[in-house]
Amino acid sequence: EAQVTQNPRYLITVTGKKLTVTCSQNMNHEYMSWYRQDPGLGLRQIYYSMNVEVTDKGDVPEGYKVSRKEKRNFPLILESPSPNQTSLYFCASSLSVGGYEQYFGPGTRLTVT
């Protein structure tokens, strides 16, 4: 089944404890991205990647890192999480940049205390 998977789905952590949210897609997509969803602010893009080893900042990249060492994986790294990073995170992928349908993962609900 074609899908985007994320792990973990739920995470409660403490301020400053490094964490990684994994994202994997099995559709051989070139383009992958991360969004966060917050009440009143909607969904906003954090980082995106147009291909292996090619990443760029989205609208809200502060406090996050990403890497794209393999085509299928695009992990999101929070090196020193803070409470304002409490959010619902989505990974997405599409065949390429531009006018292609984007497929979203199931979401990761992160709480930073």
Added chain:
Amino acid sequence: GIQVEQSPPDLILQEGANSTLRCNFSDSVNNLQWFHQNPWGQLINLFYIPSGTKQNGRLSATTVATERYSLLYISSSQTTDSGVYFCAAGANQAGTALIFGKGTTLSVSS
């Protein structure tokens, strides 16, 4: 950048009713998608429809790109249709994000 506006913000229906959700976007797009966010927070792809009309069961969508709007039709609504419906548009530039509207919250009661 592109702006996406959805209306109405809230919609309350009785089971069996029909509804139309609207999405206006401010610039030409090469991607237009409709999603349903279920109570567990998952974003379910409904339609990829940068132009034209598509149907999937009780749901259909139409995008008129030249007039910069898209419509989502829900017929014979069911309680399981409840949730938030998002429209998202992507502009004609490489690497740009999908820009999401604020959503329409649909409540269907039996």
